Amino acid sequence: xxxxTERTGSTIDPAEVARFDAIAxxxxxxxxxxxxxxxxxxxxxxxxxxxACAHFGRDPKQMKALAGxxxxxxxxxxxxxxxxxxxxxxxxxxLDPAPTNIAVASAHAEKGGVAxxxxxxxxxxxxxxxxxxxxxxxxxxxxxxxxxxxxxxACCAAxxxxxxxxxxxxxxxxxxxxLAIVGAEYVLRWLPRGTHDWEKFVTPAELGNAxxxxxxxxxxxTGVVYNPLTARWSAARDMDVNYMLAASRRA
Amino acid sequence: xxIDQGARIVIAGGGIAGLSLALALKQALGEEFxxxxxxxxxxxxxxxxxRAYAVAAGGRAMLETLGVWEAVAAxxxxxxxxIVSDSRTKDAxxxxxxxxxxxxxxxxxxxxxxxxxxxxxxxxxxxxxxGVELRPTGVRRFAAExxxxxxxxxxxxxxxxxxxxxxxxARSKLRERAGIxxxxxxxxxxxxxxxxxxxxxxxxxxxxxFLPSGPFAMLPxxxxxxxxxxxxIVWTERTQNVPALLSLDSADLLAEIETRFGLELGEIxxxxxxxxxxxxxxxxxxxxxxxxxxxxxxxxxxxxxxxQGLNLGLKDVAALAETIVDAARLGLxxxxxxxLEDYEKARRFxxxxxxxxxxxxxxxxxxxxxxxxxxxxxxxxxxDRLPGLKRFFIREAAGLAGAPPRLLRGEAL
Numbered sequence: 001x002x003x004x005t006e007r008t009g010s011t012i013d014p015a016e017v018a019r020f021d022a023i024a025x026x027x028x029x030x031x032x033x034x035x036x037x038x039x040x041x042x043x044x045x046x047x048x049x050x051x052a053c054a055h056f057g058r059d060p061k062q063m064k065a066l067a068g069x070x071x072x073x074x075x076x077x078x079x080x081x082x083x084x085x086x087x088x089x090x091x092x093x094x095l096d097p098a099p100t101n102i103a104v105a106s107a108h109a110e111k112g113g114v115a116x117x118x119x120x121x122x123x124x125x126x127x128x129x130x131x132x133x134x135x136x137x138x139x140x141x142x143x144x145x146x147x148x149x150x151x152x153x154a155c156c157a158a159x160x161x162x163x164x165x166x167x168x169x170x171x172x173x174x175x176x177x178x179l180a181i182v183g184a185e186y187v188l189r190w191l192p193r194g195t196h197d198w199e200k201f202v203t204p205a206e207l208g209n210a211x212x213x214x215x216x217x218x219x220x221x222t223g224v225v226y227n228p229l230t231a232r233w234s235a236a237r238d239m240d241v242n243y244m245l246a247a248s249r250r251a
Numbered sequence: 252x253x254i255d256q257g258a259r260i261v262i263a264g265g266g267i268a269g270l271s272l273a274l275a276l277k278q279a280l281g282e283e284f285x286x287x288x289x290x291x292x293x294x295x296x297x298x299x300x301x302r303a304y305a306v307a308a309g310g311r312a313m314l315e316t317l318g319v320w321e322a323v324a325a326x327x328x329x330x331x332x333x334i335v336s337d338s339r340t341k342d343a344x345x346x347x348x349x350x351x352x353x354x355x356x357x358x359x360x361x362x363x364x365x366x367x368x369x370x371x372x373x374x375x376x377x378x379x380x381x382g383v384e385l386r387p388t389g390v391r392r393f394a395a396e397x398x399x400x401x402x403x404x405x406x407x408x409x410x411x412x413x414x415x416x417x418x419x420x421a422r423s424k425l426r427e428r429a430g431i432x433x434x435x436x437x438x439x440x441x442x443x444x445x446x447x448x449x450x451x452x453x454x455x456x457x458x459x460x461f462l463p464s465g466p467f468a469m470l471p472x473x474x475x476x477x478x479x480x481x482x483x484i485v486w487t488e489r490t491q492n493v494p495a496l497l498s499l500d501s502a503d504l505l506a507e508i509e510t511r512f513g514l515e516l517g518e519i520x521x522x523x524x525x526x527x528x529x530x531x532x533x534x535x536x537x538x539x540x541x542x543x544x545x546x547x548x549x550x551x552x553x554x555x556x557x558x559q560g561l562n563l564g565l566k567d568v569a570a571l572a573e574t575i576v577d578a579a580r581l582g583l584x585x586x587x588x589x590x591l592e593d594y595e596k597a598r599r600f601x602x603x604x605x606x607x608x609x610x611x612x613x614x615x616x617x618x619x620x621x622x623x624x625x626x627x628x629x630x631x632x633x634x635d636r637l638p639g640l641k642r643f644f645i646r647e648a649a650g651l652a653g654a655p656p657r658l659l660r661g662e663a664l
Contacts, residue, residue: 084582
């Protein structure tokens with residue numbers, strides 16, 4: 001409400017803002033269309049936080065564990081990852097090519113009083129502008145890009161000399177085909193059909209090679225598995241479907 | 252105040268569960284997180300209090316981790332043995348069927364008797380030390396919104412918070428206002444509570460006699476009083492008999508107590524006022540609602556037959572504190588449905604199971620029908636002969652079974 005009233009004075013159409021508000025509610029409703037993402041969120045947040053704390057010597061038990069660290073969230077969507085990381089103290093830039101996502105994310109952050117720099121820009125453009133970050137995140141993005149090697153190179157270029165790169169994506173295995181495509185899109189209807197294209201999935205070895213080609217070393221790697229009994233995602237050794245990794249520049 | 256509503260929790264009710272939760276949250280989340288505890292009773296000096304609780308090993312580990320065990324340790328009595336017997340009141344010798352020798356781990360008592368007043372005082376001063384905002388007022392109204400809960404206190408002040416915790420007892424007003432149903436019944440029994448002094452030491456032994464009107468428990472307290480040794484009694488009696496008993500002069504009342512207490516511990520004396528509390532069973536239909544969590548007696552009330560009421564509450568505290576702290580440290584909303592769902596999932600089964608067990612025990616034992624006496628003699632005899640089952644009962648009683656939350660394992664959040 002506050003966001004809508006403030007914006008009536010600007011060039012933004014209030015009807016558009018109202019529409020974004022409705023979409024924002026979908027993005028942010030833990031029981032809504034993005035329920036799977038919300039269930040998945042604690043696992044990837046914990047990975048990002050713990051890797052960042054280990055890398056920068058922070059205490060993960062502190063409420064502001066990431067205070068003062070600059071972070072770019074590539075493919076930020078409605079901001080479900082950006083906002084919690086900003087609350088942990090990071091100075092967050094959120095990038096997304098979809099204008100709706102940026103409008104939705106901005107409206108939600110403003111409402112919650114969280115300061116985040118959301119931009120409808122690509123990481124390539126941000127790199128070209130000379131901006132660099134302590135932490136670069138590409139969570140669930142690699143499987144959607146056209147040229148993995150070029151994308152990874154841009155991500156690596158955005159990392160400050162002593163910074164950290166964190167990526168999460170889907171492995172290209174028979175199991176991921178069965179679970180992520182057939183299971184999640186067709187059987188459970190967690191995701192709209194056509195969300196994922198299995199051919200575009202990247203194996204940890206392929207992703208690792210692309211990262212190391214830019215002078216980085218891959219550190220921690222972990223799988224993420226879903227337990228249907230507890231309805232919870234958790235970190236696990238099994239990287240056959242979802243996996244996450246952290247990398248930093250070779251000394 | 253620069254703290255936004257996403258980093259504030261309001262707890263209504265300053266009993267043991269509410270205070271423990273406030274302390275656990277504030278200790279773990281520090282100055283960037285506001286914890287408000289509201290209770291009108293904070294304004295008045297504590298009443299003299301004859302209640303004492305058996306705190307199981309898990310609860311003690313939590314109180315130790317929270318740094319409040321020290322405050323009660325001096326007056327805490329380790330319970331090292333539990334004797335359960337079944338008899339008619341006038342039987343000369345009470346058979347002892349089941350001895351729960353309390354060694355959960357070597358050297359570890361399975362429970363400690365802790366006096367309510369000492370525990371409350373210890374928790375309150377620890378809350379003050381870490382910066383819990385203690386407000387001597389109640390919660391008048393609240394309204395759950397998308398992003399938080401809007402709270403109006405009885406003194407007119409307002410607050411926005413991520414979560415409101417109802418720790419306001421079995422007749423919780425907040426539960427009622429949230430429209431959460433309560434499934435329960437009264438037992439037609441009351442628990443008569445008093446502190447009894449006695450001549451001979453109890454050696455840390457708890458004794459529970461199953462009498463036709465209900466269980467009579469003698470729970471060891473730390474030494475003291477005029478006769479040197481003390482026990483707390485919880486005497487379950489049919490409510491209709493209670494007014495007559497309580498109107499007896501103290502010599503006659505003591506004689507009534509003695510016929511149940513037995514002569515093993517020598518001369519006995521009353522060390523406190525005698526009070527009676529109606530007993531009931533009840534479980535809230537849900538433990539959570541939008542931006543609301545029920546804690547302790549507000550979520551469940553059980554028969555004191557197994558001494559588990561407070562322990563259930565402490566388990567609630569450990570589970571809720573853990574889900575809230577884990578979410579807050581990820582920058583996530585600590586009052587979100589996912590967090591509350593985790594809490595409910597962690598507690599609901601255990602609570603209903605314990606409720607059913609205590610209800611069943613009470614129904615089995617609170618009567619004088621011969622066939623039932625036979626069944627329970629046999630049942631307790633079997634438990635006694637099967638070491639595995641007995642260990643299970645002791646571990647259950649100690650709250651160490653299953654995958655307990657970190658605080659019950661003595662790990663800091």
